[in-house]
Amino acid sequence: MVKLQFVELASRVQFPLATPKNMQKYTSAQADEVEKLVKPIYARIKNWAHGWLHVKNVAKAAEDLAKLEGVDPVLCKIAGYCHDLGRVDEEERGLVNPEPLALSHHAEFSVRSTREILQKVGIKGGDADQILEAVRVHNKRKYLGENKIAIILQDADRTDGFGKLAMLRFASFNCEMPVEEPQTDEDIDRELGEIKEMFKRHKKLCDKMVGILEYAFGWIDELANTESVKDYIKEGYEFNKKFLEEIESY
Numbered sequence: 001m002v003k004l005q006f007v008e009l010a011s012r013v014q015f016p017l018a019t020p021k022n023m024q025k026y027t028s029a030q031a032d033e034v035e036k037l038v039k040p041i042y043a044r045i046k047n048w049a050h051g052w053l054h055v056k057n058v059a060k061a062a063e064d065l066a067k068l069e070g071v072d073p074v075l076c077k078i079a080g081y082c083h084d085l086g087r088v089d090e091e092e093r094g095l096v097n098p099e100p101l102a103l104s105h106h107a108e109f110s111v112r113s114t115r116e117i118l119q120k121v122g123i124k125g126g127d128a129d130q131i132l133e134a135v136r137v138h139n140k141r142k143y144l145g146e147n148k149i150a151i152i153l154q155d156a157d158r159t160d161g162f163g164k165l166a167m168l169r170f171a172s173f174n175c176e177m178p179v180e181e182p183q184t185d186e187d188i189d190r191e192l193g194e195i196k197e198m199f200k201r202h203k204k205l206c207d208k209m210v211g212i213l214e215y216a217f218g219w220i221d222e223l224a225n226t227e228s229v230k231d232y233i234k235e236g237y238e239f240n241k242k243f244l245e246e247i248e249s250y
């Protein structure tokens with residue numbers, strides 16, 4: 001069985017997350033504007049696992065978690081929309097590595113694209129700097145600074161590693177299995193059945209998925225930045241657990 005270990009966890013920093021409601025300076029129209037700008041960029045990504053479907057889910061989770069934690073939901077949603085823009089550059093430069101612990105340059109590439117988007121929608125100064133930092137550090141193992149948007153974005157990104165769709169994303173990206181982007185809930189259920197059959201027939205692939213799922217639990221058990229995220233993905237977390245138990249029995 002493949003078991004991926006985390007390196008030693010750095011000491012935990014307590015973050016002052018509460019932000020008064022009147023601190024919200026931006027409107028959802030600005031987030032909608034960003035959505036319109038980034039959607040065609042994500043459409044260029046060949047592997048759907050980090051395409052628009054993932055980004056839309058992360059942006060929604062970032063907005064929801066921001067509201068729960070008293071952080072500006074619009075800025076967090078915008079960070080969510082921008083965080084994986086660099087996946088396009090990474091693919092185009094042939095730098096994609098599906099190993100969960102592999103060094104990935106996409107966050108750095110995302111910063112450049114995000115800067116252009118923020119300029120277009122008129123987000124500047126400290127707010128822009130916070131979003132840019134959040135995007136830059138989103139795939140680091142654990143963010144230990146005090147940037148609230150970065151705290152939220154890192155948790156939000158990891159929420160998409162739990163639940164039915166996450167199984168298909170891991171199978172497609174990390175296990176490099178022929179899984180198409182699902183369009184409906186029926187597609188998701190059908191494809192889940194298909195990947196289970198593949199895991200039954202291919203022990204190596206199954207072991208790889210087991211390792212990835214065990215690794216993903218660490219995102220919540222060891223690395224969660226907020227308490228809210230644990231509750232937010234409760235159902236998906238239980239789903240991953242059951243899925244893992246099932247494929248371990250093959």
Ligand SMILES: [Fe+2]
Nearest residue numbers: 083084138139
């Ligand atoms: Fe990312």
Ligand SMILES: [Fe+2]
Nearest residue numbers: 058083084157
């Ligand atoms: Fe992501």
